[in-house]
Amino acid sequence: MGAFNGQGWLQLGELALAFVLSALIGVEREIRQKSAGVRTYTLVGVAAALFMLVSKYGFNDVLRPQVVVDPSRIAAQVVSGIGFIGGGVIFMRRDIVRGLTTAASVWLTAALGMACGAGLPALAIATTIGHFVIMFGFPKIISRLPASRKNGTVLRLVYEDGRGLLRAILLCCTRCRFAIEQVRLSTHPSDQRPSAVTLFMQVKGKRPISRLVEKLSEIDGVWEVETTEDDGLE
Template sequence: MPTNIELISRLLFAAVLGGAIGFERERFAFAAGLRTHMLVCVASSLVMVVSAFGFEDTRSMPNVALDPSRVAAQVVSGIGFLGAGAILLRGEMVRGLTTAASVWAVAGIGLAAGGGLYVLAVAATAIILATLTLVKPMSRQVRTKGKLRRALRLRVDRGAITLPVLCRLLGEDGARLKNMSVQTDDDQQRDVVTISLARMSADEFLIYRNMLSELIGVLEVEEIEVQ
């Protein structure tokens, strides 16, 4: 059995690794931050140590057979309760799944640290940190590649283009309308409508532009530079 110093060092090692991941969550003010990740990692490491070495006296008794992994195995299922608390439903959007996954992941790191698998624990920490910090910008870039935010200026008859008209035109894609402004033209008989649309490809933008140009009362449609 390892010495007490060795066992304590495993707990401290787990605290450092869990804190590294928790700090990444903390700086974005997520529900589970630095302290939560450190506590989960240290606690799971402690459970692993207890599971592996806490029943030495009992195991030496005759006719007694114990599975040292049974206690540690409960961390994997039990940590789901804490992770579920980090998941929030806001309207139709689910937030906190990544934070819940990171809490579950640091529990695994704690188990590895408690079991003395230092290299594996460090490698897992590095991979998780890379996933949290690098993959999200990369995925966002892939999703928006080839898509730009675009804007249109329309000269129309007075009152021809209103917000309800645009919402009906865009239909289910109404959320793509980011901004709309209406100004009176110089001759007082026309409106100048400026529409800002979300990121979309050139083909999508051309479809919307053609739809707008075909509306009754639309005299001119031109693309303008987004500020």
């Protein structure tokens, strides 16, 4: 195989890099149990890289002095076309919009895949690092902003139904001196947890939210406690 026709080790390496980087982002989303997981992100990243490689090398056999091909056209179509997948993970339930951050990260994954396919590995790696800085670093920074304290923090809890735990959760928040602004319950049973109830609540207080999360996690029957993204109750 030769690199001159777009099917050499260089191109396979670019596809492999797109595979690894997009899978890393997918793992982070999978751990957070978002609507798009590791398979979706890996497919988007690898497909975007392949589109770029096709755009760069796929027309070498038809190129002639009188034939002009614009390799940027496919890249432009990927940018607009990925919006269909991003739109598919955004949904509105009553007055609550969810999936905006997931859609944005899908778009970012397509961009890093295109960077891999275009032969820009440094940019792709930097983009992946930037993703993790945004997802893990920004929430900590935002939680310290005055506006964030004013608007409150959205907590997501998963607990066992039928044990009266909602009262215990609300009481725990009160004892930790957190005011409860909004509460929303959602029941999505699964094979592993048929009696699971998901609770979203916006709380506001002057104390560190990590202290409240720790106390809520200690309640028997509460399986998961985490701070959610901005698309939780907005």
